[in-house]
Amino acid sequence: MTEQKTEGTNRKLVMWTLAIIIFGGVWYFTRINQVVAPINSPDVGQSLIAGEIAFAEGAVEYKRDGTWTRAEQGTALKEGDAIEVVGVGKAIINLDDGSAIRLNANSAVTLASLAPSNFIIANNKGQVYTRVAKSDRVFEVKVDDVNYRSVGTAYKTINEEKIKGVEVYESKVKVLGVTNTELLVEQGNKYYVVNKDNKKIEKTLVKITQTEVDKDEFLKWNKAQDSAAAVSNENKTTASETNESASETSAVKDDLKIEDEVVIQKPAEISGIVLTGKQVSGGIYLSWKVTGLETPNGFKVVKSAEKNPVYPGNDYQYLSDSNVRSYKWVLNTGSSYYFRVCQYVDGKCMAYSNNVYVKAPVVEIPTEDTASTDAVRSLSLVSVGESKVTWKINGYSKNGFKLVYSQNSSPTYPTRDGDKYQYFSEPETRSANLDAFEGEGEYYVRVCEYLGGKCGVYSNQIKVSL
Structure with missing residues (x-):
């Protein structure tokens, strides 16, 4: 009787021991799978891609944490930043992976996502040309609710009042968000989700004509940048693969490489108008610096309660002297206004400055004795x-x-x-x-x-x- 009881007790002990070992093994391997991510998991342990302003022409600004600031060559950019070309001008944003984003006049983007495996650039307005470096990651430009995913290297997205869509110049682009299936736009074609000037070609693949290419100054500028970049990269590759010792040959290569870099990314100075403003007694004092612009007809100073005042359209003062660099706008309203200064040429504004936002002072107006008919006191x-x-x-x-x-x-x-x-x-x-x-x-x-x-x-x- 005692031997049977002991044998039963031993059997239970063995079973409990096996159960504990099995449970522990399952917990261990589950925990390992949770802690150690698979090799192919996207973006695990990787830093976000960054970028910088490589070229700026005219008034280029960027917004971070709700504040707009003048952008200059070399300005570092990160995920979430917005960049805008205000008025006439252009800008180039270089990303760490080798891709380039180029903005036309009156254009703006937001770097919505710079995760290593998933780039999303929001085209907020205007024309944006993207030169995409070859990689396995996703690269998309978003216009409203439509995403244009790169399957190649070069395309332009348009987000304007009358036209919204894509033009593909190299390889292919997938259009996502228009239909239930993916639409593929191949090189040499355009696809407009909106075209108020020609409704017949909305949501239709259309060939890009040579006439359109010849008239598109922004496209021609981009092609020149692409060609120069290709020459620059070829020179760098050649220099790294060869060991020529002749000093004359080396000097020629260095000169070419430097020249290409200057043309594409590093102009000697950023052209445009930089404006500052402050409240003073009796109004608002504005002063500006002009770089790389001719102003034979002087300037227009424009004012509005809304951002980006323009001429014609908003209150303005005309300063015909091309050498003037300051102006006091007499205001006693106590309200805040946006101001810009523009290069005035042939009856219209060309390059605009950045915005400044300044509050006007308040002047107390004495009470009038309207009831009196006595002598003036x-x-x-x-x-x-x-x-x-x-x-x-x-x-x-x-x-x-x-x-x-x-x-x-x-x-x-x-x-x-x-x-x-x-x-x-x-x-x-x-x-x-x-x-x-x-x-x-x-x-x-x-x-x-x-x-x-x-x-x-x-x-x-x-x-x-x-």
């Missing part, structure tokens, strides 16, 4: 922006007002040499617009009670830029 004059001035009165001026202004201090009526006046016979008049009768510059302004042939009480004197 005081007048208070202020500028309310651009060429307009307004005034308040304590008292009553039955003969109206004389507004006097000059580039010399303390203008009067009767006028001196160099003074000018405007007469307002209505006692209720409270505003006027000035003109730059002696040319652009600072003008001293006063308003006075008119007594018939002479002035009585004068207002304070203000200075206005006209």
Whole structure:
């Protein structure tokens, strides 16, 4: 009886031991598979790809953490950054994997994903040309809800009001998001999801004509960059594979290599206009630096409550002097505005500066004693922006007002040499617009009670830029 009980106990002990060993083995191998990722798992242990601004022409800006900043050659970029060519200009973004993203004028992208196995570039607006380095990873340019996946090397995506789509210049591109199946656009073809100018070719494969190629300045510029890049890469490969010792031959190769790099990526200076602004007494002071641009017709300074003010379309001041580099915009509204300066050529704006966003000061306007018909006790004059001035009165001026202004201090009526006046016979008049009768510059302004042939009480004197 005792032997049977002992034998049963031993059997249970063996079974429990086996169960523990089996459970432990299963747990161990499961844990190993969780901790050690498979070799082919995408992006495990790999850093995100980065990039940089390799070329900038005109006003190029980038946004990081909600703040827009002027971009310069060599500006480092990372996943999530947005880049925009504001107005006339171009930009080249080089990625670490050897790919290049080139932006036309009025174009913008966001580096949505730079994971090593999955690049996604959002074409926010305009025309974007991508030269894709050969690799196994996914490279897509996204326009709204449509993705254009590279199956080759060179294509242009368009995101404009009237046209949205892709043009393929080398190899193929997959279009994802238009239909339930993948659409393949081969070299020499274009596919427009939207074409408001020609509805017949929407969502249809169409050949790119030679006439279109010849007229496309952005495409021709890109082809020149591609050709120069190919020559540069060929030279680098040749230099690494050969060991020529002749100093003359070596010097020729070095010169060619340097020249190619300068043309493609490293211009001596970034052309454009860089604008700064600040609040000052009586308005906003703007100053700018011009690099690599001719400005024979001067500048337009444009203002708007919205970003990217333009001419024509928004408030502006015209500065005809090509050497001027600053301007005080008289504003006393207390509101904030965006400002830009543009290169003015043949009646239109060409290259624009970056945006600056500045809050205008506030000027307290005295309370007017409108009920009084007594003699004028005081007048208070202020500028309310651009060429307009307004005034308040304590008292009553039955003969109206004389507004006097000059580039010399303390203008009067009767006028001196160099003074000018405007007469307002209505006692209720409270505003006027000035003109730059002696040319652009600072003008001293006063308003006075008119007594018939002479002035009585004068207002304070203000200075206005006209």
